[in-house]
Amino acid sequence: MPFYHKLGNIPRKRHTQFYKPDGKSLYREELYSTLGFSGVYSNKYHINMPNSVYAVKELPIAENVDWPEAPLNFYHCFSNRKTKDGDFITSRMKFMENRHCIISTATPNRETDDFFKNAYANEYIFVHYGRPLFLSEYGQIQLEAGDQLIIPKGIPYQFKFKDLSKNKLLIVESDTPFDIPKHFRNPYGQLEEAAPYQERDFKIPEYMEPKDEKGEFRLVVQGGQRFFEYTLQHHPFDVVGWDGFHYPYAFNIRDYNPKVGRLHLPPPTHLAFNTGHFVLCNFCPRPFDFDPQAIPVPYWHSNCDSDEVLYYVEGDFMSRAGIEEGSFTLHPSGMPHGPQPGKTEASLGATETSEYAVMVDTFEPLRPTTHVRDTIDPNYSRSWLAK
Numbered sequence: 001m002p003f004y005h006k007l008g009n010i011p012r013k014r015h016t017q018f019y020k021p022d023g024k025s026l027y028r029e030e031l032y033s034t035l036g037f038s039g040v041y042s043n044k045y046h047i048n049m050p051n052s053v054y055a056v057k058e059l060p061i062a063e064n065v066d067w068p069e070a071p072l073n074f075y076h077c078f079s080n081r082k083t084k085d086g087d088f089i090t091s092r093m094k095f096m097e098n099r100h101c102i103i104s105t106a107t108p109n110r111e112t113d114d115f116f117k118n119a120y121a122n123e124y125i126f127v128h129y130g131r132p133l134f135l136s137e138y139g140q141i142q143l144e145a146g147d148q149l150i151i152p153k154g155i156p157y158q159f160k161f162k163d164l165s166k167n168k169l170l171i172v173e174s175d176t177p178f179d180i181p182k183h184f185r186n187p188y189g190q191l192e193e194a195a196p197y198q199e200r201d202f203k204i205p206e207y208m209e210p211k212d213e214k215g216e217f218r219l220v221v222q223g224g225q226r227f228f229e230y231t232l233q234h235h236p237f238d239v240v241g242w243d244g245f246h247y248p249y250a251f252n253i254r255d256y257n258p259k260v261g262r263l264h265l266p267p268p269t270h271l272a273f274n275t276g277h278f279v280l281c282n283f284c285p286r287p288f289d290f291d292p293q294a295i296p297v298p299y300w301h302s303n304c305d306s307d308e309v310l311y312y313v314e315g316d317f318m319s320r321a322g323i324e325e326g327s328f329t330l331h332p333s334g335m336p337h338g339p340q341p342g343k344t345e346a347s348l349g350a351t352e353t354s355e356y357a358v359m360v361d362t363f364e365p366l367r368p369t370t371h372v373r374d375t376i377d378p379n380y381s382r383s384w385l386a387k
Contacts, residue, residue, distance in 0.1 A: 001040045001180065001245045002202050003189070007139055008210075008241030014043055032154070032246055034177070042244025044137065047212045052233035054216065059227040061220075063094055065369040072332055076380035077372045079105050079311075080168070080326030087112035088132075088159040089220055092171065095328060096309060096366040100277035102173040103309060103360060105326075108132075109164050115156045115219040115236055121173035123151040124273065124280060126253070126358055128313060128326065130167035133160040137239040138247045139205030146313075146356075147203065148272070148282075149250040150178050156219055156236040157248070168326070170311055172360060176276030196272070196282075201255040205247060211235035253313070253356055258286040263294050267308075267359060278306075278362040285315065285354045296347040300338030306361040307333050315355035322377060329380075330372075333365060340383050 011018040018027045028049050033041035077095070084091045088108045096103040102121070108130075127147045134141040134149060136157040143149060151157060161167055184195035191198050213235040221228045259269050270281040288296040308331040317323040321340050331337045339347075 002204065002249050003199055004243070004245055005204055005247065006241070006243030007205060007207050008045075008239070010043070010045060010241040010243055018045060020047070027240060032244070034152075034246060040245040042242050042246040044239045044242040047210060047238040047240060048214075048234040050236070050238075054231040054233060055229075056231075057229050059220065059229050061090060061227050062225055063092075063369075065094055065371055067368055067370045067373050070368045070373070072335075074332070074335070074337060074381045075328070075330040075368055075372055076320075076322070076377040077328050077368075077375040078324055078326060078377065079328055079371075079375060080324060082371060082375045083107040083109075085109055087114070088169070089114060089116050093371050094369050095371045096330065096368055098277075098362060098364045098366050100175050100275075100364060101360070101362050101366070102171075103311075103328075103366070104171040104173070106169040106171060108159065108161060108167045108169070111161065111164065112158075113218070115158055115217065116222070117156040117219060118151070118153055118173065118222045120153060120222070120224050121175055122153045122177050122275075123149075124172040124174070124178050125149040125151065126170040126172075126311075126313075128168040128170055130169075131162050132167065132169075133162070134158075134248070134250075135160065135208070135237065136205065136248055137237050138242060140208050141203050141205055141248065141250055143203070143250060144252070146252045146254050147250045148253060149248065150273075151248045152177065152246055155248060170358065172280065174275045174277070178273040178275055178280070181271055181274050196257045196259070196270075197251055197255055201251045203250040203252075205249070208237070210240045211237045213238075253282050253284060253358070256282040256284050258282075258284045260287050261289055262291045263289050264296065264298060265289075267361070270359070277364060278360055281359040281361070283310075283355060283357040283359060285352065285356070287352045288350055295344060296350050296353070297339045297344055300336055302336040303331065303333050303361065305333060305363060307331070307364075307366045308337075309360040309362070309366065311358045311360075313356035313358065315357075316353070317355050317357070321383065322380075328372070330366060330368060341386055
């Protein structure tokens with residue numbers, strides 16, 4: 001929930017007669033609500049009935065990538081070393097999951113006219129490479145590398161790419177919303193001066209002409225681990241106007257304002273979003289701690305209640321050797337981890353870091369998939385052995 005916004009043509013009052021230009025037929029109002037009408041919501045006004053469906057059938061596109069024999073261990077894998085041909089839907093590869101969170105990548109190299117909707121999960125999509133255009137019934141958002149897009153569950157959407165030669169998305173699914181932390185806001189809901197990002201950093205949907213088109217439109221709907229094809233009678237982007245607090249938006253990781261302390265600050269300092277079952281953080285370039293005795297790299301720690309995942313975007317990753325762009329590391333809960341041999345000493349006297357990374361800390365253990373197995377660094381769990 002960034003803030004209240006309205007776009008397009010809407011009636012003066014909700015739930016009232018709203019006629020099309022012919023003066024005879026009504027637009028169809030849809031309340032898009034959360035928490036059983038008690039949470040944030042938006043009101044959308046469709047040219048056609050939004051539930052006009054010719055047929056529904058299940059699609060056999062769900063990945064069978066379970067790795068049940070995966071040991072409880074430290075993991076480092078290179079996601080850039082494995083790609084999958086396809087569009088923004090079919091090129092997705094699931095790397096880790098639990099009951100509440102799925103972490104995937106996608107490497108789209110094909111366009112599609114299909115629409116996609118995640119019915120059960122909210123999506124965080126990080127644009128690692130590429131400049132996709134995001135389209136939905138709310139409007140369009142032009143994205144670029146570093147953008148973090150929040151798509152609430154149940155919204156049909158598309159991506160269009162200017163260039164299909166190099167695109168990569170990091171996708172994190174959550175069965176609870178990606179919320180802006182409450183302590184970032186004042187009692188009126190405005191982001192506080194000390195928050196790490198501000199309302200003006202948000203990219204919100206821009207108006208696009210509604211589509212009043214009849215035909216057969218293919219919508220792929222994800223419901224948990226299953227996928228379905230809906231054949232729609234009307235183009236799903238037929239909304240003439242909407243208003244409310246519940247809509248897709250984005251902001252760039254380069255607009256995140258990191259905090260610096262006298263001594264090393266813990267990871268929650270870098271919080272960007274929280275959900276009911278995990279938090280998501282942004283690590284950005286920043287000066288190091290300013291106490292002359294400070295140790296810049298993180299201290300050893302055990303995440304007794306969290307699995308820690310880091311997705312490395314770019315820069316010099318000061319506490320890890322062998323890291324590449326697109327690397328994932330997974331450190332399971334209850335197992336201590338920290339800088340590799342020599343990294344603590346090498347950091348002394350350093351004044352800044354230049355890395356970008358996205359961190360996901362889940363409150364339930366994650367299961368790595370066969371995509372982790374296939375791209376694994378086999379020596380990572382032994383990388384703390386003294387030489």
